[in-house]
Amino acid sequence: MKLLLAVVVLALTLNEGPNIDATLPPLLLASLLSQQRQALLHPGIPFLHPIPPLLQQVHSLLHPASPLLQQVQPLLHPVSPLLQQVQPLLYQEQTHLLNCQTDQSVQFRKALYEFSLNLYNALSDHENDHFVTSPFSIWMSLAALAEGAESEAQVQLFKVLGLPQQNCLRQKFYTIAMSLEIPGTDVSFIRNRGIIFDEGVHVKKQWRNFVKTSKLLEYVSAPIKDKPRLAEIMLQKAIGSKMLMPLQGNSVLIDSLTYRGVWTNSFDAEHVAMEPFYNDSGEQIGIVPMMRIRLRTRIAEIPLFKAKIVELPVGNDGRYTMLIGMGMEHNGAMRKLANLQHGAIISEVIKLLHLSPGPIEIAIPKITMSTDYNARVVLEQLGIRDIWTDPAATKHVSRPAALPGGLVQHVIISLTPEGITPPPPDNAVVGLLGNIVNEVGDDNFIANKPFMYVLIESRTHNVLFAGSYSDPNRA
Numbered sequence: 001m002k003l004l005l006a007v008v009v010l011a012l013t014l015n016e017g018p019n020i021d022a023t024l025p026p027l028l029l030a031s032l033l034s035q036q037r038q039a040l041l042h043p044g045i046p047f048l049h050p051i052p053p054l055l056q057q058v059h060s061l062l063h064p065a066s067p068l069l070q071q072v073q074p075l076l077h078p079v080s081p082l083l084q085q086v087q088p089l090l091y092q093e094q095t096h097l098l099n100c101q102t103d104q105s106v107q108f109r110k111a112l113y114e115f116s117l118n119l120y121n122a123l124s125d126h127e128n129d130h131f132v133t134s135p136f137s138i139w140m141s142l143a144a145l146a147e148g149a150e151s152e153a154q155v156q157l158f159k160v161l162g163l164p165q166q167n168c169l170r171q172k173f174y175t176i177a178m179s180l181e182i183p184g185t186d187v188s189f190i191r192n193r194g195i196i197f198d199e200g201v202h203v204k205k206q207w208r209n210f211v212k213t214s215k216l217l218e219y220v221s222a223p224i225k226d227k228p229r230l231a232e233i234m235l236q237k238a239i240g241s242k243m244l245m246p247l248q249g250n251s252v253l254i255d256s257l258t259y260r261g262v263w264t265n266s267f268d269a270e271h272v273a274m275e276p277f278y279n280d281s282g283e284q285i286g287i288v289p290m291m292r293i294r295l296r297t298r299i300a301e302i303p304l305f306k307a308k309i310v311e312l313p314v315g316n317d318g319r320y321t322m323l324i325g326m327g328m329e330h331n332g333a334m335r336k337l338a339n340l341q342h343g344a345i346i347s348e349v350i351k352l353l354h355l356s357p358g359p360i361e362i363a364i365p366k367i368t369m370s371t372d373y374n375a376r377v378v379l380e381q382l383g384i385r386d387i388w389t390d391p392a393a394t395k396h397v398s399r400p401a402a403l404p405g406g407l408v409q410h411v412i413i414s415l416t417p418e419g420i421t422p423p424p425p426d427n428a429v430v431g432l433l434g435n436i437v438n439e440v441g442d443d444n445f446i447a448n449k450p451f452m453y454v455l456i457e458s459r460t461h462n463v464l465f466a467g468s469y470s471d472p473n474r475a
């Protein structure tokens with residue numbers, strides 16, 4: 001009965017159509033009202049939520065001649081002492097429900113963006129500005145652990161991940177997260193994200209159900225304690241990397257991403273030539289195969305930081321976008337660019353982009369980049385400390401507590417000349433929409449010195465991976 005009521009209440013909250021008499025069986029409504037009245041009369045009886053919107057809707061939608069109106073009216077009478085008693089409660093519940101109905105896309109983007117940027121900046125120091133990472137999937141893995149975390153560790157995780165306190169809002173974040181990567185023949189994100197428990201660990205049912213439903217993280221078992229060498233080989237295979245695995249805990253978080261995407265507009269594949277590549281002081285430090293395209297696209301210059309950014313649409317209709325940024329002079333502007341974006345939302349950077357008056361010359365190295373690392377150290381720098389060492393922190397995840405030894409990530413991306421076939425019609429400008437046409441002084445973008453790149457989902461502007469290229473002598 002309660003379940004049925006919940007369904008009806010939900011249908012009512014969602015359904016804005018006027019024909020309520022037809023959707024709500026009168027008997028059910030009568031029974032609901034009488035239960036409600038009981039609850040109002042006898043404070044001991046549990047209250048059925050959400051009553052205020054329900055009653056008000058029923059009241060406003062009932063036919064004036066409906067006999068049910070008489071039942072509803074006394075409950076809504078403003079001077080009813082009963083109503084006054086329960087008002088604060090009603091108000092609280094209503095606020096809660098209204099809050100749960102608000103769109104969370106901006107909040108989600110902000111949370112993911114700040115986490116990504118903090119991780120990116122921390123990683124830059126460790127990897128000498130030459131790496132690629134997907135903070136997005138680390139965010140999802142840690143969110144899954146946060147759901148099974150104990151109070152203090154949970155506070156730490158929620159803070160660093162930008163997750164709201166309210167459960168219903170977090171669920172919205174997860175739904176958005178799971179909607180960002182839509183595989184196709186044009187773009188694919190092959191991810192392997194999981195937590196590997198030692199075979200002696202029992203995964204708790206509630207958390208198991210959560211990860212199964214949310215799909216934030218997969219879980220499997222391996223003989224971490226009994227046969228560490230075998231477990232290590234299993235994990236290396238799972239993420240396609242030979243790196244050493246942090247097997248000191250009861251579990252390990254693993255994560256891999258293989259990105260393949262074709263551009264919306266193909267580079268000139270016939271004329272990829274070896275060209276010099278410079279470091280931030282302007283010294284030649286190697287050569288790279290450089291691929292070129294002439295394209296009318298959006299470009300931004302940030303004079304204060306002597307940096308510029310170009311937008312390259314990816315996939316069919318530019319459903320993803322790669323933003324590439326570099327300094328205009330040899331002055332280490334790339335770092336400054338990262339700092340500029342610090343605290344700013346990527347959409348604000350995107351607002352600076354303006355369509356070039358005509359085609360501009362764009363050159364970027366044809367590269368495959370891969371980075372293997374254990375994110376634990378940088379995550380600790382960001383404030384995530386308890387989950388690795390405090391058994392209380394992950395006790396709702398498993399018995400004994402999960403205590404992951406680390407979080408290893410392997411990301412591999414390729415930037416190649418290929419575009420979608422057939423190519424889009426000439427002059428079709430795709431990708432991020434809504435910018436005004438504006439004059440741009442400079443007419444080319446030649447990435448022959450350190451540059452950074454970010455792949456975003458074009459519709460929502462969420463960051464899926466980011467990297468920095470500075471050394472042609474490294475893989």
Ligand SMILES: *[C@@H]1O[C@H](CO)[C@@H](O)[C@H](O)[C@H]1NC(C)=O
Nearest residue numbers: 279280281282283284285332
């Ligand atoms: C650039 O390369 C030169 C020669 O290898 C080196 O002396 C210089 O320190 C490098 N500058 C930067 C910013 O890495």
